[in-house]
Amino acid sequence: MNMPDFIYILPLFFVGVGAISLMILSTFKTITIKKGSVITLLFLLFAFFANVYNLNNEDGVYSIYPFVDIFNKMIIVDTFSGYFSTILILGAILTILIGLHYFQKHKGFTVEFFSLFLFSVFGMMLLVHSNELISAFVSLEIASISLYVMIGFEKVIDKRIEASYRYLVLGSLAGLFFLLGTSFIYAATQTTTLGEIGNMALNTVDSNTPLLIIGGTMILITFLFKIAAFPFQNWALDVYDGAPLPVTAYIAATFKAAIFGFILRLVVVDFDLIIDVWDKILVYIIIFTLAYGSFLAIIQKSLKRMLVASSIVHTGYLLIAFVSISVIGESAASSIIFYLVAYFLSALGAFGLIAYISSADQLRITYDDFRGFAKIRPYMAAMLSIFMLSLAGIPSTIGFIGKFYIFTGAIESGHSILAVVGIIATFISVYYYFKLIAVMYFYRSSEMTDVPPLQGIAPLIIGVIALFIIWGGVGNTLIAYFPGVDFLIDMAKSSYESLFLYG
C-alpha cells in the first residue's frame, strides 16, 4: 500500500468509517444520543486534524491524484479541496455541537441520524475532492439522499415528511439534469474528467461546441437548483422551513459551501469556454434572485422563514462573484470562498441560537415572540444581534468584509450594475435584520416563556462563533500567528492557485 497517498485521503476515510461504524453501533440499545454524538464528533475531529495536517504538510500549494492506478484521476487532493474540507468538517462539528441540545430534547432522533449525518459529510467532502463528473454525481447524491432522510427524520411531524418528499422529488429531478449534461459533455469530448474536458473541447471540431454548451448549461441548472437561485428557488422556503432547525442550518451553510466548492473547480478548470454564454443569463438570474429573495424575506413573520428567504439573497451575492470569475479569476474565486466562510459562520450562529432557544418548545418562532428578549437573556440577544449585523454586512463584522470583496470584484470585472443591485438588496436586508434587533431591545416583553438558560456546550460554541465573526471583521495583523482576515484571504488565494497545478 502506498502510504503517502493514503494519508491524503485519510480525512475522507475517517468520515466514511465513522458513518459505517455508527450505523452498526446504532443497533445497540446502550448507545444513547449523547454517546452517538460524541462518537460522531471524535471521527470528525480525527478527520479535521488529518485534514489540517495535510494542509500544513506541504510547503505552499499542492495538488495530488491519490491512487492513480485505482481511481484514475477521479479524485484529487489539493489545497482547494483541503480548504473546503476544513470548512465542511468544521460546519459538521459546529452543527453537532450546536444542535445537541435540540437533538436531545426532541423525541424523534436516534443514533442512525448521526450515521446519516456522517454520510452526508462524506458525500460533500467527496464532492469537493471530485475531479470527474460521474464521481461528482455519485457524491452529490450520497450527500443529497442523506439529507432527504435527515429532513424527514422526526416522523411524528407532518411538516418534516412533506419537506422531505418535496426535496426528494425535486432534488432527484435536478440530479437528472446533471446526468444528462454529463452525457452531452461526454458526447462532445469523449471524457468526463475535469482538466481533459477543456483540452478536448479546444481540439475537437466546432460542431461539438453546442453540445458542450447544452451539457454545461444542464449542469448549471442542477447547480442553481441546489443553491436555490432564481428560478429554482421555490422549494427552498418550504423545505428549509420544514426541516429541523439544526438540519436547516446545516443545509443552508455547509451544503451550499460544498456545492460551490465543486462548481468553482468545474468552472475555473474547464468551463472558461462556455462561461461567456452563461454570463448574460447569470446577470438576470442574479438580479431576480436578489429581488425575489428580498421580497420573500420582507414578508415573513416567522424568523426561521426569514432566515431561509434571506439565504436566497446571499446566494445572489455569491453569484455576483461567480460571474466575475471569467474576468478576474483569482480574486472572484477567493471572494466566493471568503463569503462562504462569512455566511457560513453567521448563518450557523443564527440558526443554531434560534434552535437552542426554541429547543424546549416551539414557542419562539416569530418576530413578536422575541419581544423584550434582551431583558430576559441579554447575552443571547447580544449574540443574535451580532449574527444579524453580520448577515446585514455592517462594518466590524465578517459579513462586511465578505460583501466588500464581492462588490469590489463586481466593479473590478465591469459589473458595476450588479454591485449597485447588490447594494440595494443589502439596503433592504437592513430592514428585516434590524427588525429583530429592534424587537428584542425596544419592547417590553408581554409574557415570560421558558427560555433555556445559558448552559451546556451549545451557547458556548455559539458565543465563540460570535466572537470569531467580530474578529473576522476587525482582526488585523497586530496579533501575530493568530489567523485573521488576511489569513483567510491568503488561504483562499492559495487554494485557487492549486487548481492550476495540473493545468
Next chain:
Amino acid sequence: MDFGILSVIIFLPMFVAFSMLILPVGAKGTRNAAFLTAIIIFILVCMVYYNFQLSGYMQFREHHRWISTYGINYSLGIDGFSLIILMLIATLIPSAYLWLWDGRTKGYWVSMLLIQTGITGTLFSQDLILFYFFWEGMLLPVFMIIGMFGTGNRVFSTIKITVYTIMGSLFMLISILYLGVAFFYEFGSWSFALNDIVQITTLSRTEELWLFAGFMIAFAIKIPLFPFHTWLLETYSNSPTGGVFLLSSIMAKLGVYGIVRFVMPIFPDLYKEFAPYFVWIGIFGLIYFGIAALMQTNIKKMFAYSSASHLGFIVTGIFTLNVYGMTGAAFLIIAHAMATGGLFLLVGKMEYNLGIKAIPALGGIAKKAPVFTVFFGIMLLCIVGLPGTNGFVSEFLIILGTFGFSPSAGVVSALTVLIAASFMFWMFQRAILADNGNDVSQMKDLNFKEIVGMLPLAFLIIAMGVYPDWFFYKIEPTIQHYLVDILEIRNY
C-alpha cells in the same frame, strides 16, 4: 506623541464601554467611568491641541497595515479642520455628561461611550474604508439609544433614521469601492488611502459625476441638506436628550466634515463646478428650515429645524471657495454646536421637569428659574448672531464670503439671518419670559453640576466672539492649504 494618542482617543471610550458591559457595575458606576473617560480624553485632546504645528498638513499620523491584500490600512491623522471639531467634541461631551448625570441607565451610558468612539474614529480616518467603518459603526449605538430610551414613536423613528442613513452610506460605499478599483487599474496595486485616491486621473466625467453624487448623498443625508431632511423632525423630537445632543451638535457636523475631507480633494473640479448650486441649496435650506421653525409649537421641533437651517448656512460657507466663507463655516460649526447642544440640553431639562408641552402652554419660566434663563438667553443670542458671541463672528464671515462669491447670494443670506432672530426671540418671549399664568411650578432651576456643565459652553461662546483671533490661527493654514493646494484657487 509616539504612543498613538489618536488611537487612545478613539478606543478608550469603547474599551470602557465594553468593560462596563461585562463587569457587574451599576448605572452609577458606569456613569462615573464614562465621565472620567470624557475628562481623560479632554486632557489628551488638549495635549494634541498644544502640540499641533501651524501647518495645513496632516499631523499625528498613525499607520498600521490592516487588510494588506487590498491595501487597506489603519491610518489616522488630523489637520486644522479636524482639530477644531475634535476640540469641540472633547469640550462638549463632559458638559453633556454633567447634564445627564441622574436617572440614566447603564445602557444609556454605554451607548454614549460607543457613539464617542464612532465620532472620533470618523474624524481621524485617512483611509476610505476605515472611514466607512466608523461612519457605519457610529450608527449602531445611535440606533440603540433612540430605540431604547427615546420617547413617542421611538421604534419607528430609529428604524427610519437607520434605514435612511444606511441607504446614503451604501451608495458612498459603492463609490469608495469604485475609486479603489480605479486606483488599482491605474497604478496596479490596491489602496484606499485618501492620499492615493486623490491621484486617480483615469475617471471619465460621467463616472466622476456618479461617484460625486454617491458621496454627496451620504453626507447630505447626515447633515441634513434639503431635500434629504425628512428623517430629521421625528428623530430629533423622539430622541433622548443625550442622543439628540450628539446628533445635532456633533454628528451633523461630520457630514460637513466629510464633504471637506473627502469630496473636496477627490473631486476638486466638480467641487468648484457645483459650488454655486450648493451655495444656493444652503441658502434655500436656511430659509426653508427657518420658516419651518417659525411654524413649530414644540420647542424641540423648532430647534430641530433651526439646527438644520444653520447647517444649511455652514454648507453655504464651505462652498463659497474663499477664505472668509470657509473660516466662517468652521467657526459656525463650533458656535452652532455649542449653542444648539446647550439649548437641547436646556430644553431636555425643561421637558424632564414639565413634560412635553407646546410653546403657548409655557411661559413665566424666567421668574421660576433665573439661572436657566440666563444660559438659555446666551445660547439663543449666539444662534441669532448677536455681536459679542461667536455666532456673530461666524455668520458675519460667511456672509462676507458669500458676497465675495456672488453679491446676490450675499444679499439674500444677509437678509435671511433675520428669520432666525424672529423665531428665536418670539419663542423666547412666549415660552420663557412672558407670564401667561400657566402652571410651571414644577420647573427647577439649575443645580451646581448643571451650572458647571454649562459654563464652559457659555464662556467659549463669548470668548470666541470677543477674541476670535485666538481661535483662528490654528485653522488658518489648513484653510489656505485647501484653497491653494487642493482647489487651486489663487485669488481667494
